[in-house]
Amino acid sequence: MIDLSPDEFRRLGYRAIDILADQMDTIRDYPTRQPMPDVVRERFMKQPLPESGCDPTELIESFADEILPYPMGNASPRFFAWVNSPPAPLAVLAELLAAGLNPSVAGGDHAATYVEHAVLNWLKTIMGYPLDAGGVLASGGSAANLIALGVMRHIKTEGSVRAQGIQTKSAPMVIYTSTQGHGCIQKAIEVLGFGHEYLRKIPVDADYQMDMDALRTQIAVDRDSGLIPVCVAASAGTVNTGAIDPLEAIADLCGAENMWFHVDGAYGGVGILAEPDLYTGLARADSLAIDPHKWLYMPVECGCVLVKDAAAMRDAYSLVPPYVRDDAAMPWFSEFSIQQTRGFKALKLWMVMQQIGVEGYRELISRDIALAKTLQAKIQTRQDFELVAAGSLSVTCFRYAPAGVPETVLAHLNRALLTTVQREGRAFITSTELNGKLVLRACIVNFRTTHHDLDILLDVLAEAGQNALAAAS
Ligand SMILES: Cc1ncc(COP(=O)(O)O)c(C=O)c1O
The missing domain is CATH 1.20.1340 (dopa decarboxylase, N-terminal domain)
Incomplete structure (x- = not known):
């Protein structure tokens, strides 16, 4: 039964x-794991x-x-991998209540629809977007970026893409991101039919931000070759280092070049609460992906896409013909993205955003950034670690690099210690590659992490490093 x-x-x-x-x-x-x-x-x-x-x-x-x-380990205070936060406990209860009610939030006149509108209005306000922008909650950052770039494709093909596909332009369209742009941008470009040969990965400067001169040059080269530059997909918080691209300069350039300005803020977007000055220009983006299941501490899944021009978003996805649309009624969410039946993701955000308020989120995000700065300071005072990159958000890239160990051995050493630390599970951290170097990468999106946990992380890594060094010699 x-x-x-x-x-x-x-x-x-x-x-x-x-x-x-x-x-x-x-x-x-x-143990974390x-x-x-x-x-x-x-x-x-x-x-x-x-x-x-x-x-x-x-x-x-x-x-x-x-x-x-x-577990994967992200409820633990010593989880530093990828961008996965612990869930806000009240949001866990909200998941239960949402499932108990089990509405489809495709749209319609029932409470869940209005709760999602409330939450979207709050997110628009936080991000400096107008309340009449289009928006939906999505499964995560990848889906949010895809939905946004789908609207860009619709606009840049003057709407013909829905009937005729991508191939109606006289020349291929080109999209620009940085070498640090998240892989989901490339996936979206492939899925949307542009082809990744037309995704330009622009070099970054010493702070891992998109190099504006290189971007301008590449756009000019592409125009000269007869291609059609259509969009810059900037990052507001790269996954590797938390770098925020020069948003204002990109907004200006997109305006001058008649290009769509998209921002992937899946990891760092809501960092605007703590460090607003870093985000100047963000509100000028035509579309924006943010990911409440990262830094707003929502249980997976919960992403969000916002598009400045709500009518464009609706035109890109609606299957309700304009002649039967009732523009006086509230349009259904299913007209703004690819999903029909939609879960009640909004309830968890609606509850936690009221529980702690924007002030609470500002404090939590600021605290994570401060913890990252502390970790960086600790690394710099130790002889056995080297700080490689410290973005302005909550990511730290570093290496175990005791004096005298040759560069050729360091990659092997760090790979070996990482395997040990991940297997043991006292703390959990992953790696990335920067300028061809393997680096350890600690991302703090965790309201449980304390200074003591940072010490444990470094001690655990140093112990595994010493053992790996001893085994190698
Ligand atoms: C900058 C950035 N963009 C996009 C994504 C993809 O988001 P999701 O994993 O929620 O699909 C991530 C995930 O870490 C990210 O950090």
């Missing part, structure tokens, strides 16, 4: 909440199709026994 009695639902629900509350209680004392035992991995990989049913109590307990102990 699929249905549960209200009493059984209550009993199971309380148990589920207890499991998560116990996890919160002990999160500091637990623990190795997944072979037997548990095998059990999942070869789990037979369940022919008959079982007791739901068993399933809740098997979550506690077999899934919860082997």
Whole structure:
């Protein structure tokens, strides 16, 4: 029987909440990750199709026994990898309530629709966008960038793309991002049919920001070759170093060149709350991707796309013909992106944004940035580490580099220590490549991380580094 009695639902629900509350209680004392035992991995990989049913109590307990102990690790204060935050606890409860209500937020006159509008209005306000801009919540940053660039494609083909595809222009259209632009921009350009040969990856300066001279030169070269420059996809917080491209200069250039100005703010967009001066020009973007499941601490999934010209966004995706549109009624979200049935993602944001307010978010984001600065200062005072890049947000790129170890050995050493640290799980960190060098990359989007956790991270890395060095000599 699929249905549960209200009493059984209550009993199971309380148990589920207890499991998560116990996890919160002990999160500091637990390793960030623990190795997944072979037997548990095998059990999942070869789990037979369940022919008959079982007791739901068993399933809740098997979550506690077999899934919860082997997390990705991002609830832990010592998780520094990628851009994955712990979830705001109230948002976890909101996920339960949203699923319990289970509306489709394609649109229509029911509460979830208006909650999403409320949240979108708040996000527009934070980002300096007008309230009449178009917008939808999406699955994440990749989807948000794709949806935004889809509107760009619609505009730059004068709408013909919907009927005739991408091939109607006299010459190929060209899109520009930096060498530090996120891979999802390239994916979007490929999916949208431009082809990545027409995505120019512009070099960056010493601060990993898009080099404006190189951008101008490349646009001129492309025009001279008969190509059609259509869009700059800038970053407001690159994933590698947190660099923010010169947004104001790009806005000016796009204006002068009649190009679409898109900003990928999936990681760093909401950093505007803490460091508004770094974001001058952002509000001039034609479209913007932000990702509340990163720095607004929403449980995955929750992205957001905003497009200045709501009518363009609707025209790019709506299948309601203009002659039957009721422009007096509120348009459905499904007219503004590719999804029809849509989950109630807005509830979690609606709750947490009210719980802590913009002031609370400003403090949390500022605190993460301050922690990153502290980590950078600690690295600089130690003899065994080298600071490689410190962006203005919360990413630190560094290496284990004790004096006297030749450059040729350092990459191997850092790779080896990373493997050990990731396997052991006392802290979790990943790497990236900058100027051809492998570097450790610590990103702090974590309201649980403390100064002490930074010391643990460096100690764990140094210990693994010493062992790797000893093993290599
Ligand atoms: C700058 C940037 N853009 C886009 C993305 C992709 O976002 P998502 O993983 O939510 O699809 C990320 C993810 O880390 C990112 O950091």
